[in-house]
Amino acid sequence: MELGRIPLSYCWVLLIIFNEGIRFTECHLFTSYNIDVERLANVISKVDLDVLLNGYISMNNIDHLKSYLGEYNKIRREIIESDVNKFLANPINEYLLIGRLAEWETIHQLIINLDSQNVSFVNNSIHERNNRDNLFLNVLSAKKLLPTNDDTAKAALGLLRLQTTYRVDTLDMAEGKIVSSGLNIYSSSPLTAQDCWLLGQQSYMIGQYDYAISWLKESLQRYHKEGHKTVKLEQILQYYVFASYKQELTQQLLQLMAPRGQTELRNIFDLSESQRAYTQTSTGQEDHNEDYSALCRGENLVENHVEDQLYCSYTFGNLGGALMRFQPIKKELVSRNPYIVWFLDVISDQDIDSVKNIAYPKMGQVLTINALNEERFQSQRRVGETTLLMDKNYSILRRIARQMEDITGYVLSEASNILSYGVGGHFSPHCDYIGTKTGNDLATLIFYLNEVEIGGSTVFPIAKKRVKPVKGSAAFWYNLNPNNGEEIPSTLHASCPILSGYKWVMVKSINSLEQRPEANVFN
Numbered sequence: 001m002e003l004g005r006i007p008l009s010y011c012w013v014l015l016i017i018f019n020e021g022i023r024f025t026e027c028h029l030f031t032s033y034n035i036d037v038e039r040l041a042n043v044i045s046k047v048d049l050d051v052l053l054n055g056y057i058s059m060n061n062i063d064h065l066k067s068y069l070g071e072y073n074k075i076r077r078e079i080i081e082s083d084v085n086k087f088l089a090n091p092i093n094e095y096l097l098i099g100r101l102a103e104w105e106t107i108h109q110l111i112i113n114l115d116s117q118n119v120s121f122v123n124n125s126i127h128e129r130n131n132r133d134n135l136f137l138n139v140l141s142a143k144k145l146l147p148t149n150d151d152t153a154k155a156a157l158g159l160l161r162l163q164t165t166y167r168v169d170t171l172d173m174a175e176g177k178i179v180s181s182g183l184n185i186y187s188s189s190p191l192t193a194q195d196c197w198l199l200g201q202q203s204y205m206i207g208q209y210d211y212a213i214s215w216l217k218e219s220l221q222r223y224h225k226e227g228h229k230t231v232k233l234e235q236i237l238q239y240y241v242f243a244s245y246k247q248e249l250t251q252q253l254l255q256l257m258a259p260r261g262q263t264e265l266r267n268i269f270d271l272s273e274s275q276r277a278y279t280q281t282s283t284g285q286e287d288h289n290e291d292y293s294a295l296c297r298g299e300n301l302v303e304n305h306v307e308d309q310l311y312c313s314y315t316f317g318n319l320g321g322a323l324m325r326f327q328p329i330k331k332e333l334v335s336r337n338p339y340i341v342w343f344l345d346v347i348s349d350q351d352i353d354s355v356k357n358i359a360y361p362k363m364g365q366v367l368t369i370n371a372l373n374e375e376r377f378q379s380q381r382r383v384g385e386t387t388l389l390m391d392k393n394y395s396i397l398r399r400i401a402r403q404m405e406d407i408t409g410y411v412l413s414e415a416s417n418i419l420s421y422g423v424g425g426h427f428s429p430h431c432d433y434i435g436t437k438t439g440n441d442l443a444t445l446i447f448y449l450n451e452v453e454i455g456g457s458t459v460f461p462i463a464k465k466r467v468k469p470v471k472g473s474a475a476f477w478y479n480l481n482p483n484n485g486e487e488i489p490s491t492l493h494a495s496c497p498i499l500s501g502y503k504w505v506m507v508k509s510i511n512s513l514e515q516r517p518e519a520n521v522f523n
C-alpha cells in the first residue's frame with residue numbers, strides 16, 4: 001500500500017530525520033587486514049625502542065637498525081601527539097603501522113645474532129643485559145598481536161585498492177596524502193623507499209603494471225634521498241625492469257587484439273587463479289570496472305530525465321500490522337529495472353546497538369570457498385569480518401525480521417549475516433544468486449548499521465546506481481525475476497572500499513522456495 005508519489009528531488013528534505021540519540025560504543029574493530037590496529041597503536045605508543053636499540057646502534061653502527069628506529073619513532077610520535085582514532089582514520093597510517101610492527105621479528109633476530117657474535121657486548125654488565133632482555137620480553141609478549149610480512153603485503157593490496165578505486169595520485173599517497181573527489185586525508189608520515197617498493201611489488205604481482213612502475217619510480221627517488229637505506233637498489237630495479245617489460249608487452253598485444261580479446265588478455269595477465277576464485281561464479285566484473293569505481297567515487301552515471309522517473313513514497317506494510325498503519329515506512333525507488341528500493345528508518349539505534357553487541361564477539365575473518373577444491377581462503381575480492389546469527393536464538397532478530405516481512409511481504413532467511421568492513425575492506429562486484437538445491441536467492445535485503453565516514457556505498461555497476469549507507473536504512477532488490485525465476489545479471493553489485501571509518505551491515509536473503517504463493521509485493 002502506498003501513499004501518493006512525491007518527486008524524488010523534494011522527497012526527503014522534510015522526511016529524513018537522521019538518527020542521533022543513543023550511541024553504540026563505537027569501536028574500530030579490525031582493519032581490512034584482520035588486525036586489531038587500535039591495540040597495535042597502543043602498544044607502539046608504550047614501547048620506546050630507543051632504550052633497547054640505541055646500545056646496539058652505537059656499538060655496531062648498523063644502518064638498518066638506525067633507519068628502522070627513525071621510522072618507528074616517527075609514527076610513535078604521531079600516535080602519541082594525536083589520538084589513536086584520528087591517527088587510524090588515515091589508511092596510510094594503518095599501512096605504516098602494520099609495516100613497522102611486522103619488522104619487529106626481523107629486528108629481534110638481528111639483535112639475537114649480534115648478541116651471540118659480539119664479545120664486547122657479552123662483557124657488558126649483567127645488570128645492563130638483564131634490563132635489555134626484560135624490555136625485549138615485554139615487547140615480545142605482545143608478539144601474538146604482531147603482524148607478519150604477509151599482513152603487510154595484504155595491507156599494501158588494501159591501499160592499492162583504495163588508490164585505484166578512488167584514483168589517488170601516487171606522489172600524494174607517498175607523501176601521506178589521500179586527495180580524491182573533494183576529500184583530503186593527511187598523514188604527517190611520508191612513505192619510505194621500502195614502503196613504496198612494497199606497493200610497487202604488490203602492484204606488479206596483481207598485474208597492475210602502470211601502478212607498479214609509478215610506485216617503483218617513487219621508491220627510487222626516495223632511495224636516493226635516504227641517508228639510511230630502507231631497501232636495496234637491486235630490489236627496486238629488479239621489479240622496475242620486469243614491470244616495464246610486461247607493460248610494454250601487454251600494450252603491444254592489446255593493440256593487436258579486438259576488444260573482447262583485450263578483456264580476456266587482461267584477465268590472463270591481471271589475476272592469478274587463486275585471486276580469481278570466489279564463491280560466486282565469475283560475473284564479468286572486469287567489464288564494469290570503470291563504472292564501479294566511478295560510482296564508488298560518488299559520480300552520477302544516470303541521466304537526469306531517467307532519475308526524474310524515480311519517486312519516494314510511504315509504505316504501510318502488507319500483512320496488516322497495526323503499528324505500521326500509524327508509523328508508515330519511507331520508501332525510495334532507486335532503480336526500476338533491476339528493481340531496487342531503499343527503506344528509511346527501519347531499525348532503531350537501540351536495536352542496532354543490541355545486534356552489534358551480540359555479533360561483536362563472534363566476528364571472524366571473511367573466508368571464501370575456492371570453487372575448485374572447496375578450501376577456505378582469505379580472498380582479496382571480499383575483505384572484512386563476518387558472523388552468521390540464527391534468528392531463532394535471538395528475539396530481537398525475530399522482531400526485526402517480522403517487521404521486514406510485513407514491509408516486503410516475503411519470508412526472510414532464518415540466518416542474519418552480519419558483516420563489518422574496516423579501512424580498505426570491500427566486496428567486489430558479484431551477484432547474489434547461486435542456484436543450489438535449497439533454492440535460489442530471490443531477493444536480498446541489507447540493513448545499514450552505521451554511517452560510514454568515507455566510502456562503503458553499495459553500488460550496482462550495470463544498473464549504474466548507488467545506495468549510500470545511512471544508519472537505520474535498508475536496501476532491497478530482486479536477484480531473480482519474481483514472475484518467472486530468471487536470474488537478473490544487472491543486479492551485479494559491490495561494497496566499495498572503505499576510505500575512512502568502517503561499515504557494519506546485516507544481510508538477509510529471501511529464498512525462492514520459502515515464499516507464500518501470493519507474495520510479490522512490489523508490482
Ligand SMILES: O=C(O)CCC(=O)C(=O)O
Binds near residue numbers: 507
Ligand atoms: O555490504 C554491502 O554493501 C554488500 C554486501 C553484499 O553484497 C552481500 O553480502 O552479498
Ligand SMILES: [Fe+2]
Binds near residue numbers: 430431432444493
Ligand atoms: Fe551481495
